[in-house]
Amino acid sequence: xxxxxxxxxxxxxxxxxxxxxxxxxxxxxxxxxxxxxxxxxxxxxxxxxxxxxxxxxxxxxxxxxxxxxxxxxxxxxxxxxxxxxxxxxxxxxxxxxxxxxxxxxxxxxxxxxxxxxxxxxxxxxxxxxxxxxxxxxxxxxxxxxxxxxxxxxxxxxxxxxxxxxxxxxxxxxxxxxxxxxxxxxxxxxxxxxxxxxxxxxxxxxxxxxxxxxxxxxxxxxxxxxxxxxxxxxxxxxxxxxxxxxx
Numbered sequence: 001x002x003x004x005x006x007x008x009x010x011x012x013x014x015x016x017x018x019x020x021x022x023x024x025x026x027x028x029x030x031x032x033x034x035x036x037x038x039x040x041x042x043x044x045x046x047x048x049x050x051x052x053x054x055x056x057x058x059x060x061x062x063x064x065x066x067x068x069x070x071x072x073x074x075x076x077x078x079x080x081x082x083x084x085x086x087x088x089x090x091x092x093x094x095x096x097x098x099x100x101x102x103x104x105x106x107x108x109x110x111x112x113x114x115x116x117x118x119x120x121x122x123x124x125x126x127x128x129x130x131x132x133x134x135x136x137x138x139x140x141x142x143x144x145x146x147x148x149x150x151x152x153x154x155x156x157x158x159x160x161x162x163x164x165x166x167x168x169x170x171x172x173x174x175x176x177x178x179x180x181x182x183x184x185x186x187x188x189x190x191x192x193x194x195x196x197x198x199x200x201x202x203x204x205x206x207x208x209x210x211x212x213x214x215x216x217x218x219x220x221x222x223x224x225x226x227x228x229x230x231x232x233x234x235x236x237x238x239x240x241x242x243x244x245x246x
Contacts (some may be wrong), residue, residue: 001243005077014171015027019196020219021194036155048116051064057228071226076117076165077140080105080106080107080109080110080111081110083101083104083105083106083110083114084102084105084110084113086101087099087101087102087105087114087115087116087117088114090112091117091120091121091122092121093120095118095121095122095124096107096124097162098114098117098118098121099115099118099122099124099129101114101183102114102115102117102118103115104131106139108136108137108139108140108141108145108149109136109137109140109145109149111133112133112134112136112137112140112149112150112152112153113133113149113152115129115132115133115136116130116133116152116153116155116244117152117156117245119133119153119156119157119160120155120156120159120160120244120245121245126156126157126160126162127133127157127165130153130156130157130162130165130169133150133153133156134150134153134169134172134215136149137149137150137153137173137235142180142185143176143177143179143180143181143185143189144177144185144186144188145188145227146176147173147174147177147180147189147193148172148173148175148177148180148188148192148193150172150187150193150196151173151192151193151195151244152196152233152244153169154166154169154170154173154193154196154197154199154200155196155199155223155244155245156244156245157169158196158199158200159199159245163200163201166199166200167200169203170196170200170204170208173189173193174193174208175191177190177193177215178190178211178214178215182206182221183216183217183220183221183223184218184221184223184224186224187212187216187223187224187226187227188213188223189226190208190211190212190215190216190227191212191230191231192229193196193208194208194209194212194227194231194234195234195241195242196244197242198241199244202235205234205235205241209231209232209235211231212228212231213228213231216228
């Protein structure tokens with residue numbers, strides 16, 4: 001679900017570009033072509049088309065120009081993905097501002113990821129922020145999402161050397177992940193958790209891999225077969241686990 005940020009005409013929030021946003025004036029429809037000309041009402045483009053076609057009166061064009069000259073308030077609709085990316089971009093340089101942004105991300109999955117980024121780089125209490133990420137994960141709408149998205153939280157705690165807390169979060173996530181349905185989703189969740197477990201240590205990853213093999217029969221779905229294959233390669237050193245923060 002998109003969030004609505006009310007700003008003055010031609011003012012774009014920090015970290016966003018014209019291309020990133022879809023704007024509309026309250027009560028009217030707005031568009032942008034991504035240029036420095038900024039946002040224009042769709043009606044404005046229509047009138048200029050009609051003028052070129054000889055269909056619009058000079059009075060109509062004058063009225064439209066008057067509308068554009070008045071300062072207006074409009075909505076910028078920002079997706080949850082963009083909200084998360086905004087928080088992520090701020091996490092290293094301004095963790096306090098990143099935390100404020102992360103807390104308002106509209107969808108739980110992306111909010112959990114954003115909060116995990118803040119936990120990784122905050123100069124405050126990483127465990128407290130990671131707890132917020134865990135709470136956001138619990139608000140997701142299925143076991144796949146509730147478990148898989150915690151990989152970022154686990155990796156953040158491990159990289160900040162809160163190993164006990166990371167193991168506790170991993171255990172909670174595994175309990176859900178191994179029950180996720182369908183099998184394809186279970187495989188993806190456990191593969192993500194396996195890669196997060198590597199941030200704790202190889203022995204922890206090996207334990208997750210045993211759960212993965214027991215929970216994802218390779219004959220049942222190609223994603224299960226891939227997860228078992230790739231997990232084995234990670235343990236043997238043939239394949240690098242994914243980085244969660246870069």
